[in-house]
Amino acid sequence: MLIKVKRHGEVSSSEITPQGLYLDRRRFLRLGAGGVLSAAALSGGLWKPAVAGVKLSHVAKGPYDTREELTPYESVTTYNNFYEFGTDKEDPSRLAGNLRPRPWKVVVDGEVAKPGTYDFDELIRPHALQERVYRLRCVEAWSMVIPWDGFPLADLLKRFEPTSRAKFVRFETLYDPHQFPGQRRSVLDWPYVEGLRMDEAMHPLTLLAVGLYGEVLPNQDGAPLRLVVPWKYGFKSIKSIVKISLVEKMPLNTWAKSAPNEYGFFANVNPRVDHPRWSQAKERRIGDFFKRDTLMFNGYAEEVAHLYAGMDLRAFF
């Protein structure tokens, strides 16, 4: 099958949400009438950029920018790990054509006052999108700089009112071997599971992304909804999320289950704690020939180091 992946800028104007409509919706939300249900009833259909590559309208510039050179769109969308499609880094872009990111349901359950199953559009409608340029450091010692479009996970979680028993957030990726050919083999224990401690989940850096480079998230990068936790190794940033559960106990994440001596729950980027099979001291930025030093917490130490004060980062890798 020939899969046409839309290139940067290759968007027909008919696919773009008219700015007027979009602005009306924004104004409506700003007026404070942004209850989930009423918003859905009144502005149904306005949030419509469901196709990968379609420009997202009105993405505000968010905090935490970096002046580093962006990794080209081409690299971000053709070189990544997404074992649901296959274990080669070219597999996701090659095999992503079967994934249907709409309609998409997300279950929110566990220790929340308002559990339920939500349609994707309904789930993200109340949130204003912002652009965040983050470094991404893969556990395999390569890295990128990616402009994501999304909103803080904390904002979403607050809407469902986590109870005092909620200590961790557990995320799950869609399980469907028809859409994810890589799931036909048990390379990992499907569905993919990831988790965050509550303070990590509520941290302003932790992002739920729906786009990159100002466009709807391509399937191979985790459409329609993915996590981005920039101070942790890339595998923590779970893709194509269908379930968000607030739980009391630390969830067992897929890679930790697969190789507990190699991958932990925290997986904070740390140049001083090596993977048992390779060094984490350096990384190759995609586009570079030589390696550069890896930064503590991927360069976000100022923002997040306090979360781990007093913890032995060798034991809790």
Place this chain on the structure above:
Amino acid sequence: MKPMTETQWMTRVIKPVVFVMCLVPLAWLLWDGLTRHLGANPVETLNHRTGIWTLRLLLITLTVTPLRRLTGWNNLIRLRRMLGLYVFFYACLHFLTWLVFDHFFDVHEIVKDIIKRPYITVGFLAFVLLIPLAVTSTKTWVKRLGSRWARLHRLVYVIATGGALHFLWLVKADVREPVVYGSILAVLLAYRAWRRRSMPLPIGRMVRQ
């Protein structure tokens, strides 16, 4: 014109053809490099492709003897040294990409890597063991070492096992590909073990090239 003998056919036609074929992976790599088709991480592609061709050529080299025995086509042996030297050639390229791009000749980091990472330890050992085999591949050395030559060159079994482990230990979860290579190696080694058992020939019987 006299028709070519079987030996002439091997040395004048087949051997040069195989010689050129062994350069194809390198030519292909260079072509992809020049046309920017090495992907988003060219250094990794360079490293992986030189590595995988080292292992492939090593397995091909180890197929020469069983194939010769099974088919009775004894002239195949005339390809073995050349194939073995190509293994060394691709191993050198593989080693160089690691030395230059991963460490940029940083001796401290290199030593640490070799000591601490089992997959690098076995890979490096396999590479080092290839050196005496490459050096003693000439006719002069074959004569000089006599029956010890064959014994020395049995190191290739250790090298191949090291190479297969090197591949197996570096993958994260999907062991399919290294298992395929490992299985081929196991068959090639099992054939030799079986043959030695069933027909104990004098060890180190020389084969003139």
